[in-house]
Amino acid sequence: MDSEGPISRRRRGRGRYERLRRRLLTVIFLLLGISAVLPIAAHFFAADIYRFYMIQSLDSANEDRRNRAFSYFLQHAQNDPGLVEAAVRNLRHADEAQFKRLQQLLERAGFWNRRHVPEEPWRRWLDHLAESDEPRQRLFAAIRYAELPGEADDEALQDIGWRLIADPEPAVRFEMLLTAARMSRAAAQPLQWEAMVGEATGDPDPYLARDAIILFALIDSAETGRSLSWRDAPWPVAKATLFATATTRPDQPRPIIEALADPQSPPMLRAAAAWAAGLTGHEDARDALVEIIHAARQPAADPEAAEENGSGEASSGDEEDEGAEQDGAAANEGRPSPDAGELHLLWAAVRYVPVNLDDADDPAAEALTDLLLRLVEDDLSKPANLWPALAAIYRLAPRLHEKARADPDGDWAKLLSEPLPRLAMWEGLAPGGSEVE
Numbered sequence: 409m410d411s412e413g414p415i416s417r418r419r420r421g422r423g424r425y426e427r428l429r430r431r432l433l434t435v436i437f438l439l440l441g442i443s444a445v446l447p448i449a450a451h452f453f454a455a456d457i458y459r460f461y462m463i464q465s466l467d468s469a470n471e472d473r474r475n476r477a478f479s480y481f482l483q484h485a486q487n488d489p490g491l492v493e494a495a496v497r498n499l500r501h502a503d504e505a506q507f508k509r510l511q512q513l514l515e516r517a518g519f520w521n522r523r524h525v526p527e528e529p530w531r532r533w534l535d536h537l538a539e540s541d542e543p544r545q546r547l548f549a550a551i552r553y554a555e556l557p558g559e560a561d562d563e564a565l566q567d568i569g570w571r572l573i574a575d576p577e578p579a580v581r582f583e584m585l586l587t588a589a590r591m592s593r594a595a596a597q598p599l600q601w602e603a604m605v606g607e608a609t610g611d612p613d614p615y616l617a618r619d620a621i622i623l624f625a626l627i628d629s630a631e632t633g634r635s636l637s638w639r640d641a642p643w644p645v646a647k648a649t650l651f652a653t654a655t656t657r658p659d660q661p662r663p664i665i666e667a668l669a670d671p672q673s674p675p676m677l678r679a680a681a682a683w684a685a686g687l688t689g690h691e692d693a694r695d696a697l698v699e700i701i702h703a704a705r706q707p708a709a710d711p712e713a714a715e716e717n718g719s720g721e722a723s724s725g726d727e728e729d730e731g732a733e734q735d736g737a738a739a740n741e742g743r744p745s746p747d748a749g750e751l752h753l754l755w756a757a758v759r760y761v762p763v764n765l766d767d768a769d770d771p772a773a774e775a776l777t778d779l780l781l782r783l784v785e786d787d788l789s790k791p792a793n794l795w796p797a798l799a800a801i802y803r804l805a806p807r808l809h810e811k812a813r814a815d816p817d818g819d820w821a822k823l824l825s826e827p828l829p830r831l832a833m834w835e836g837l838a839p840g841g842s843e844v845e
Contacts, residue, residue: 485519570604664693
């Protein structure tokens, strides 16, 4: 028999009801609080939520969703570096179509550059350009490969370089030539890049071949022993070949001397050979330049007089005295005026011949002094005499300055008091030109 009465049962039932009511009220008030807070939270965090959604949509397969994300990116990327970083991260796992879309998006926004794009996606993009049928894109790839020095030893990149160095477009070949020269400095094993530069020395475009020869000499390649000939080469190639010879083999100046002494060579080529001869600093090259200086503006030989001297007929003492009294101008009357090419060759020889002014018997200094005396004696007002003379004064400036100071009333002092000779000496004395009074 149940000992609990009706009142106890009612009290126990009322307690269960109160507990249920309290729990229900708690849930109701909690829901009311959440409903009140949600609009406020949404107001403050909606932008971040939408931004996250747009980042996830950058590589979405849904075109409308992707277009909205691209529009959002273009509007906010300039002030939101995180957006740019997210797009760049997506490049790493994007397929070909996604990669192209993201690359174009970053380019439109102004972020497709080496500052924002790491090496791997940058290289992937350049490889696509190098395979293009459009010459402009291949040209761009040839230029931009130079921005990847860290991949200079990559064989795949070297294979692309070989393809571009043989491109049908000269502009592409030229840019790949420059890139190959830069990569040869960055690579631990530069032979492939140096070989590309060497290959370009035979390019059908003479100006491109010229630049390749110069670069080939400057990169100090292990292949610089290859044969480079100036003979029968176009003028730009011949000049570059002489420079390369002087730079890579200064102790073997024979090809330069041959070009300098060859009467069949154009004067401009011989002038380039004079420049190259001066670069070598070799004694034989110096002597060849001295010979050109000595031969310049010498009195013309009289064939009849030469025959008489050869037959043993001696001229009278009076005739010898008369010949000795002839001045330089009279002696040069029978010699035709030099053309522009000869003048340029003489100027180059004077300008580039190695001179040692500390040696009193230096043959180059003696040749320059002798030339200067003959030009002054002939007539320095003639342009054909003035420019070689100014070049000689420039080269002899310290020695002439000393002579003028030692004899203020002498011929050297009078010559150097003229404006142009004085300026040439001042330039030759620089940075000690302030000593000229």
